[in-house]
Amino acid sequence: MSFLELKNITKRYGPLTAVGDVSLSVEKGEFVSLLGPSGCGKTTTLQMIAGFVEPSAGTIRLDGRDITRAKANSRGLGIVFQSYALFPHMTVFDNVSFGLEMQRVPKGERKPRVEEALSLVHLSPYAKRYPRELSGGQRQRVALARALVIRPPVLLLDEPLSNLDAKLREAMQFELREIQRKVGTTTVMVTHDQAEAFSISDRVVVMEAGRITQIDQPYRIYEHPETEFISRFVGKTNLLPGKVVTATGAGATVSLAGIAVPVEAAGLSVGETVTLCIRPEKLHLTVPADGLLTGRVADRFFLGSQWLYHIDGPLGTLMVVTANDGSTPAEPGATVGLEWSPSVVRVHRGAMAEAPDVALEVTG
Amino acid sequence: MTRNGPVALIFHTAVVIFMLAPLAIVCLVAFTPENTLSLPTNGFSLRWFDAVFHHPDFVQSFWNSLWLAVLSATLAVVLAVPASLAITRWEFPGRGFLNALFLSPLIIPHLVLGVAMLRLFAIVGATGSFGWLVAAHIVIVTPYVMRLLIAAISGFDRSVEQAAFSLGASEATVFRRVTLPMILPGVTGGWLIAFINSFDELTMSIFITSPSTVTLPVRMYMYATESIDPMMAAVSALIIGITAVAVLLLDRVYGLDRILVGQH
Structure with a gap:
């Protein structure tokens, strides 16, 4: 006991x-x-x-x-x-x-x-x-x-x-x-x-x-x-509404506004509405050609040890956090690519509780 | 700190003069050797002070007033502390009514209270009783104590009491060691204001004092209606002096800020 x-x-x-x-x-x-x-x-x-x-x-x-x-x-x-x-x-x-x-x-x-x-x-x-x-x-x-x-x-x-x-x-x-x-x-x-x-x-x-x-x-x-709720309350997060298009054993593909994104989640069924959750520090900036997505740097904020970017793209505005490792940061207005590993994407079943633009606000 | 402009300075000076001048003049007149209230006087004499102390009625009335004020202020505090705690902290039926009842003597003219008390005393056969006089004074001074205490208790952080509970204190201990010391500025401030109000009270007391319980203000009033002589001024000067010494002592020993403002 x-x-x-x-x-x-x-x-x-x-x-x-x-x-x-x-x-x-x-x-x-x-x-x-x-x-x-x-x-x-x-x-x-x-x-x-x-x-x-x-x-x-x-x-x-x-x-x-x-x-x-x-x-x-x-x-x-x-x-x-x-x-x-x-x-x-x-x-x-x-x-x-x-x-x-x-x-x-x-x-x-x-x-x-x-x-x-x-x-x-x-x-x-x-x-x-x-x-x-x-x-x-x-x-x-x-x-x-x-x-x-x-x-x-x-x-x-x-x-x-x-x-x-x-x-x-x-x-x-x-x-x-x-x-x-x-x-x-x-x-x-x-x-x-x-x-x-x-x-x-x-x-x-x-x-x-x-x-x-x-x-x-x-x-x-x-x-x-x-x-x-927890992913939103704890830390910053990007929440993306999508629909499952293919599902195999341990993985699935989710369509986000027409873009197919692979995820690692079991038990999803085709046609299901899901919400993807990606932490800003798990997204990486690349040259446009290498990214899963391309977007434009709408704004950037200097946080000391980190840079916080707002990237406008086909999925709306995404938050990206990169370490301030001394390299030249991306300029506002520049076109960048975004990539991430499928393993960092969390899948919550069901639609988002609130409108996407509210959910994308920084919380926590 | 912002400095006052000339207009403000003149205004402040005028207010201070307006408030202090009567007191200063009464004190000056008290030292006259003349038989009338005259100013300027042509000398210095303590004969009117001497007269006060050889006037047993005044001495008797002074002690009456002092006891009356001490007793009614103390009992009003004893009554008001639990009442204020209950009214501020708990929701119970009749809470608003009780609050209004305790504060109502503030809005009833003392003249009306005096007549009512006179009638009450006659009915219960208490005419001339000192105890009943104390009770009547408690009625009129309690609202002042309540106001100060309610203010002190409203600003009280209850988690301080919870902290004491959690450390193993009983309810009685929490009240004695934590609650009471923390509302002490309200208690002492309330007691002082109650004391002053009771010591000063004339209108109601005229109706309900008997020859053996005549208070100092009533005695002065009765004396002044018959004759005006500098003895009145001497009594007033004595009261002013005693009050000033008491306040000074209190400030030295305890600090007026701590009593009235509560600087923790």
Whole structure:
């Protein structure tokens, strides 16, 4: 049995189902992220684990013990809130010490444990300061130390990094992971930021409209999204509507606006409507004669380590990302060829959910 | 920081003078050796201050007012904290009605309240009771406390309380260690305003005080209707002085910003 187990967890508010039938098993020491757009139920799920929201149905088990109806203050979980939720009238030391005091840890034992927690997050010199005297990143660390000092079986992180600026967020991502590895606490994080979820999680749980749509390792989610929603929500993607024209055992040919494209997908039948999904970095620019398609560079954007091109062609506008490896980039207005390997094309059955021009917008 | 233009400066100066001049003049007049409220005076004397302290009625009334204000402000806070928490945080039937009820004394003239209370006191046989006077004052000062507390509680990040819960604190502990300290600016600010309002109250108190419970404003009013002499000015100067010292002490010890603005 898993360490933390959610079984058919449901939360209804009147006629509205915020979380529907969510089941999830988290192993001891694992770092799992709940990823999804706002309103997908990820925060409600976290609050049910924390005990702030009572599930309408389902059970939550922690280390074999049923905690579904247990009060939040008896669960002993460590929680880091989006707003950090530090006690503004207490010093950093007292903030961290609060949990130990509540657990009736003897005074003599509290001090070394608080100091240990503060040194873990590199805040030892700030013990006497008040939260208002700290920067956003430092407050974040205090919140983390306060949650970890009680040695919780599970650490819950609610959008822990979303209030930090981009540079600091990236640094904190790695630090968070390092600290989590060091203390080995089982962690569940809620985030809407896929880069954050991917870079620090062992597994990512993608949620959509109150339900789990995919649970997988970050790389698998990016390369093999199970639904069109995931491929659109996670990273940038080109979505192309087409129709299957030939189908053999493990492969098929899909017609996109009259152009035949080979794909590797089993079980398709001739005449079926499908949506192809190709990541922009899997498309390569070539001289026009060598490409599967030709198009014109409509625009290009410099992203530092990469170039992002918008290529107008027979399939509409496609996004192409190439590494900035020092070679001369294609000029706007130039005619280029596009090629890709059939193995990078993902096929989703059925028509696209939205109009193609909307779907081609950059998401995530 | 933008600098004020000359017109704004003149306007600000005029406002400050307009507000401070009566206080300054009352204080000056209090030191006159004359028998009338005269300015300019031809000397300096403490005889009217001496007169106040040898006037047992005034001393008695001062203590009455002080006790009345302390008790009604404190009890109003005790009443308003749970009421404000309930009204701001929970949806329950009659919430709007309760909110309006608590705030209604603000819009009812004190004259009307005075007459109503007089009648009520007569019916319950409480005429002259200090306890009932306190109750009447609680009615009129509670709305002020409620307003400040509701403002303080509305801006409260509930996840701070959730954090305390998750660390194992009981509900009572969360209130004592987290909620109360965080709304303390609202509580102390509310208490101060309630105290001042109660200490100052004249219109309603005229109707419901008895000879043994006469408050300082009522005593001053009664005295002034009979005779005008500089003793009135001396009493006023004393009140101004006590208030100023109290505010200064509070600022030194605790910081007025922290109490009234809540700079965490």
